[in-house]
Amino acid sequence: MRTSTKQVGSGTNATAGRPRLTVIGTGYLGATHAVCMAQLGFDVLAVDVDTTKIERLAAGEVPFFEPGLDELLQANLAAGRLRFTSSFEEVARFGDVHFLCVGTPQLPGRQNADLSYLHAAVTALAPHLRRGSLVVGKSTVPVGTAAALADRLAVEAPGVELAWNPEFLREGFAVEDTLRPDRLVFGVASTPAETILRSVYAPITNQYETPVIVADFATAELVKVAANSFLATKISYINAMAEVCEAVDADVTTLAQALSLDERIGGKFLRPGVGFGGGCLPKDIRAFRARADELGVGHSLTFLSEVDEINLRRRDRIVQLARTAVGGSLAGQPVAVLGASFKPNSDDVRDSPALAVAALLDGAGATVTVYDPMALDNARRARPELTYATSAAEAVSGAKATVLLTEWAEFGELDPAELATLAAAHTIIDARHTLDSARWRAAGWTYVSPGRPAMTPAVPAQPDVEPLQRQVQEAFAARAA
Ligand SMILES: NC(=O)C1=CN([C@@H]2O[C@H](COP(=O)(O)OP(=O)(O)OC[C@H]3O[C@@H](n4cnc5c(N)ncnc54)[C@H](O)[C@@H]3O)[C@@H](O)[C@H]2O)C=CC1
Ligand SMILES: O=C(O)[C@H]1O[C@H](OP(=O)(O)OP(=O)(O)OC[C@H]2O[C@@H](n3ccc(=O)[nH]c3=O)[C@H](O)[C@@H]2O)[C@H](O)[C@@H](O)[C@@H]1O
Numbered sequence: 001m002r003t004s005t006k007q008v009g010s011g012t013n014a015t016a017g018r019p020r021l022t023v024i025g026t027g028y029l030g031a032t033h034a035v036c037m038a039q040l041g042f043d044v045l046a047v048d049v050d051t052t053k054i055e056r057l058a059a060g061e062v063p064f065f066e067p068g069l070d071e072l073l074q075a076n077l078a079a080g081r082l083r084f085t086s087s088f089e090e091v092a093r094f095g096d097v098h099f100l101c102v103g104t105p106q107l108p109g110r111q112n113a114d115l116s117y118l119h120a121a122v123t124a125l126a127p128h129l130r131r132g133s134l135v136v137g138k139s140t141v142p143v144g145t146a147a148a149l150a151d152r153l154a155v156e157a158p159g160v161e162l163a164w165n166p167e168f169l170r171e172g173f174a175v176e177d178t179l180r181p182d183r184l185v186f187g188v189a190s191t192p193a194e195t196i197l198r199s200v201y202a203p204i205t206n207q208y209e210t211p212v213i214v215a216d217f218a219t220a221e222l223v224k225v226a227a228n229s230f231l232a233t234k235i236s237y238i239n240a241m242a243e244v245c246e247a248v249d250a251d252v253t254t255l256a257q258a259l260s261l262d263e264r265i266g267g268k269f270l271r272p273g274v275g276f277g278g279g280c281l282p283k284d285i286r287a288f289r290a291r292a293d294e295l296g297v298g299h300s301l302t303f304l305s306e307v308d309e310i311n312l313r314r315r316d317r318i319v320q321l322a323r324t325a326v327g328g329s330l331a332g333q334p335v336a337v338l339g340a341s342f343k344p345n346s347d348d349v350r351d352s353p354a355l356a357v358a359a360l361l362d363g364a365g366a367t368v369t370v371y372d373p374m375a376l377d378n379a380r381r382a383r384p385e386l387t388y389a390t391s392a393a394e395a396v397s398g399a400k401a402t403v404l405l406t407e408w409a410e411f412g413e414l415d416p417a418e419l420a421t422l423a424a425a426h427t428i429i430d431a432r433h434t435l436d437s438a439r440w441r442a443a444g445w446t447y448v449s450p451g452r453p454a455m456t457p458a459v460p461a462q463p464d465v466e467p468l469q470r471q472v473q474e475a476f477a478a479r480a481a
Pocket of ligand 2: 170228231268272275277281
């Protein structure tokens with residue numbers, strides 16, 4: 001570990017022994033971090049280049065859907081612990097510890113991470129940093145980024161030190177994960193930097209005895225991408241098993257259940273289906289692979305390309321199931337898509353498998369109608385070419401196939417008998433293995449899910465048949481019951 005003689009945090013603004021915190025970048029990560037740090041009792045000032053976002057946050061409105069965050073934002077604004085600004089000068093003057101939370105998306109047309117936002121944030125902040133303080137990177141970065149930024153700060157803001165403190169929160173559980181993380185990782189180059197980070201997180205570590213891993217920059221950066229790569233690999237592993245199950249009419253959900261009962265394997269991140277998406281797992285495994293290539297160890301991570309390919313193949317598989325459901329060609333066929341966000345309890349549609357499948361169906365000529373409880377606005381912006389409905393029933397009306405792609409709880413509550421009266425044909429493709437197949441089959445639906453044999457209806461579908469036929473079928477069904 002590198003050591004430093006700099007007096008980190010000297011000349012601090014800290015009151016009552018507590019450092020003042022700033023957060024740079026107020027997206028999913030930064031807004032959550034700012035609110036949660038204020039909730040822990042710190043005075044927090046957050047900045048973003050997106051002035052609309054800053055105005056909304058300052059007015060008590062979270063610009064995205066994250067359970068529980070609105071309430072905490074409003075409470076901490078009211079308590080005067082949390083403020084938002086567009087001024088980096090003000091941030092530099094205010095803060096003892098500055099958390100970098102800007103985006104590191106995939107570079108267009110390439111696999112690597114785009115570090116330009118991170119460098120722009122340092123460029124905006126560094127000239128105003130006039131006293132000792134600690135800049136803490138939280139964004140997910142290729143290994144080596146922290147060392148490069150530390151070198152920049154040494155020149156552009158002498159007396160200011162860098163640390164790297166990767167974040168592991170999940171969207172949908174962001175508040176809970178921030179206030180009670182599984183572990184904390186501090187990538188530091190000096191003991192004072194470690195001490196400051198320990199004091200910032202003391203309200204958490206004191207309460208929960210949260211394990212703290214102290215490491216050098218490179219190890220801290222690697223922990224983050226290694227964790228996301230492992231999670232992605234687990235999902236693609238079970239989805240690879242789904243592909244094999246499909247070849248022999250075996251059932252991947254039963255297989256996954258049996259695997260999960262082995263404590264060494266565990267059941268988490270072993271849910272097969274349409275695969276992973278979101279603003280992180282896909283871009284992180286690609287950036288990690290690309291960085292390994294640059295470091296001359298690309299051969300160690302070739303499996304991550306396979307993980308990515310298995311994942312993307314699942315999207316095609318769902319389209320194939322829809323094609324089969326409508327009898328061969330999707331051209332002109334109305335298809336209902338339930339779900340647009342990349343996972344439930346989030347309105348994030350970045351690299352969403354649901355929207356990707358909807359777009360593939362649209363590309364194959366289907367007339368696609370998408371419904372999502374929370375992500376419709378984001379979906380409309382990302383895929384304006386699709387049609388959107390304001391309820392599941394509206395999306396399913398007239399559909400020749402219905403595809404469930406995000407496992408929102410409300411989809412589990414749908415009444416399959418009612419939907420059967422609205423749909424033009426009765427195949428439900430449950431790409432997330434989330435519905436009660438028996439209930440849907442009892443209401444006349446053919447239940448199809450990837451990695452499992454198709455299940456025909458327990459009773460024939462009602463609305464498609466003529467009244468006389470229907471009476472006969474009802475009589476048979478009553479006799480069979
Ligand atoms: N979303 C998540 O659940 C998690 C994200 N991460 C990582 O955190 C980082 C941020 O991710 P998200 O919050 O999802 O991205 P995001 O895109 O939601 O937010 C990034 C924010 O940074 C702002 N920004 C860009 N350039 C800026 C600059 N020069 N100065 C100030 N603000 C600037 C943007 O306007 C935007 O509000 C990424 O590296 C991501 O991999 C890590 C763990 C969880
Ligand atoms: O770096 C990040 O941004 C974050 O990425 C993921 O969190 P997140 O993307 O919010 O969501 P996950 O719960 O990990 O789900 C990711 C995707 O995998 C899919 N998934 C998840 C689990 C599973 O068993 N199967 C499966 O297909 C989900 O539907 C979703 O599309 C990680 O879980 C977080 O620890 C990490 O901090």
